[in-house]
Amino acid sequence: MTTDFRLPDLGEGLTEAEIVQWLVAPGDTVALNQTLAEVETAKAIVELPSPYDGVVATLHAEAGDTVAVGAPLIAFDIEGETGSAPDADETASAASDAAEPAAQANLVGYGAAPSGGARPARRARRAAGTAAPVIDTAVLEAAPHDALPTGPVETVQGERPRSTPPVRAHAKRLGVDLVLVAAEVGDRPITRADVDAYAERVAPDSPALRPVAVGPVAASAQGERETRIPIRGVRKHTAEAMVQSAFTAPHVTCFHTVDVTATMDLITSLREDRALSAHRIGPLVVIAKAVCLALGRTPGLNSRWDGEAGEIVQHHYVDLGIAAATERGLIVPNIRDAERMSLIALADALSALTETARSGRTSPAELAGGTFSITNIGVFGIDAGTPILPPGQSGILAVGAVRPQPWVHRGELAVRQVMTLSLSFDHRVVDGAEGARFLKDVADILQEPGRAMLMA
Structure with missing residues (x-):
C-alpha cells in the first residue's frame, strides 16, 4: 500500500521547515532510519530519517519549499502493509517522546536508532539499467x-x-x-x-x-542593481525573535569600562601551564565564569517574565547562551548548568559549543531555552553596543574588545588592558540598581580575579 509520511514537529513547537535537499528520489528503496532529506527549521538543519522500510513513491515537496508541520512530505510503497498511515499528531508525538537530539545521531528522534556501522547506502540517481561509473x-x-x-x-x-x-x-x-x-x-x-x-x-x-563571488558582487557583474534574498530559516527566526523582544520587553542598556590587565595576565599564566595545554582558556571563558558568579548574587538577571501567569520566574540554574555567528546566521546555543562548572569545564564546553556551531551541527535542543546570554562583539574589534535580549531572557552581556589604553592605576598614569562591558536587561524584571550591581560584580572579578574567591 501507499503510505504518506507527514512532517513531524521537530521540536520546540516549530510550525514549519524548509527542504534543504532530498537525499532520495522516486523509485529508491529506503531502509528504516535512512536519511530522507535535510530540512532547515527556524533554529537548525536536521536530517530527517525514514520511519519505514519501503520504496519512495512520491515527493510532495521540492528542495527550497517550506512545508508545514503535519503536511504530507513523502509517500512510500510499503510491501505487505495494510491500514491507514499514522496521522501527523501520532508522528509528531512519537518524535517528541523519543527525541534527545543533542545526544543521538537520529536527530529527529523517532524510529529505531541504527545499531551501528555506516549509514545505509543511497541508490544512485541514474537511468534504469545503466551502471554508475566508479570515480578514479x-x-x-x-x-x-x-x-x-x-x-x-x-x-x-x-x-x-x-x-x-x-x-x-x-x-x-x-x-x-x-x-x-x-x-x-x-x-x-x-x-x-x-x-x-x-x-x-x-x-x-x-x-x-578560488572562492566564487556571490551576492551583490556577482549581481553587479551581471548588470543588476540589487539582489533579493529570501527571508527564511535562521534569518527569519532571528528577525521575528528580535522584533518580539524589542517591542515586548522594555530594554535598558548600561556600560562599564574596566581594567582587565590582571585577567589577561591570569590567562597568559594558565596558557603557559603545560598541565592545561589541552584546554583553550581565553577571556570569554573567564567572563562566563564571572557571569555565573554574579548571577548568584543578582537573581533577577537570571529570571524571565511570565505575563500569562502574572509571575516572574527565577531560575536556580544558569543555562548560559553564547551568541555565535555562523554561515547560516546568528545562533545562540547554550551551556547547560554552567554555574556548576569549573573554569576548565567551562573552557571545554565553550570550545565544543563553538566547534559544533561553526560546523553547522548545532541541534534544536542545544538552541532551546537559555536563561542569560553573552555576545562577544570584541572579536570584530567593537568596543560597546546595545544588544537585544533573546526572547524569554532578562539579561544579555556584550563583551567589547580588549585594548591597551592610558589608565590611572594606583594613582599613576599607565598603559593598561581595558575592556567595555554592555549590559541590556528587561526593566520589567530588573531594576536599575540590580543591573548596576550585576555589572559591577562582573567587572570586579575581571579587574581582580581573586575576588571570585569572596563570592558565594
Whole structure:
C-alpha cells in the first residue's frame, strides 16, 4: 500500500521547515532510519530519517519549499502493509517522546536508532539499467588543474559524501568535489579543514579552486542593481525573535569600562601551564565564569517574565547562551548548568559549543531555552553596543574588545588592558540598581580575579 509520511514537529513547537535537499528520489528503496532529506527549521538543519522500510513513491515537496508541520512530505510503497498511515499528531508525538537530539545521531528522534556501522547506502540517481561509473581519484588528480571538476559529480556510486551543509557550501565555493575528498578521509564526516587541505594540495593556484563571488558582487557583474534574498530559516527566526523582544520587553542598556590587565595576565599564566595545554582558556571563558558568579548574587538577571501567569520566574540554574555567528546566521546555543562548572569545564564546553556551531551541527535542543546570554562583539574589534535580549531572557552581556589604553592605576598614569562591558536587561524584571550591581560584580572579578574567591 501507499503510505504518506507527514512532517513531524521537530521540536520546540516549530510550525514549519524548509527542504534543504532530498537525499532520495522516486523509485529508491529506503531502509528504516535512512536519511530522507535535510530540512532547515527556524533554529537548525536536521536530517530527517525514514520511519519505514519501503520504496519512495512520491515527493510532495521540492528542495527550497517550506512545508508545514503535519503536511504530507513523502509517500512510500510499503510491501505487505495494510491500514491507514499514522496521522501527523501520532508522528509528531512519537518524535517528541523519543527525541534527545543533542545526544543521538537520529536527530529527529523517532524510529529505531541504527545499531551501528555506516549509514545505509543511497541508490544512485541514474537511468534504469545503466551502471554508475566508479570515480578514479588518482586519474583526476593527475589531470591538469583546469581539468579538475568544478562542481559536484552528479553520478556517484553508493552513499553520498558525509558532510554538513556549511561544509558542502564551502566546497562548492572552492569548486572542490566532495567525492574526491571522501576518498581520502574514509568513512568519517568531511570537515571544512579537509576541503581546504584538498584544495591547497591539488591546485592551490587554480582559478577553479578560488572562492566564487556571490551576492551583490556577482549581481553587479551581471548588470543588476540589487539582489533579493529570501527571508527564511535562521534569518527569519532571528528577525521575528528580535522584533518580539524589542517591542515586548522594555530594554535598558548600561556600560562599564574596566581594567582587565590582571585577567589577561591570569590567562597568559594558565596558557603557559603545560598541565592545561589541552584546554583553550581565553577571556570569554573567564567572563562566563564571572557571569555565573554574579548571577548568584543578582537573581533577577537570571529570571524571565511570565505575563500569562502574572509571575516572574527565577531560575536556580544558569543555562548560559553564547551568541555565535555562523554561515547560516546568528545562533545562540547554550551551556547547560554552567554555574556548576569549573573554569576548565567551562573552557571545554565553550570550545565544543563553538566547534559544533561553526560546523553547522548545532541541534534544536542545544538552541532551546537559555536563561542569560553573552555576545562577544570584541572579536570584530567593537568596543560597546546595545544588544537585544533573546526572547524569554532578562539579561544579555556584550563583551567589547580588549585594548591597551592610558589608565590611572594606583594613582599613576599607565598603559593598561581595558575592556567595555554592555549590559541590556528587561526593566520589567530588573531594576536599575540590580543591573548596576550585576555589572559591577562582573567587572570586579575581571579587574581582580581573586575576588571570585569572596563570592558565594
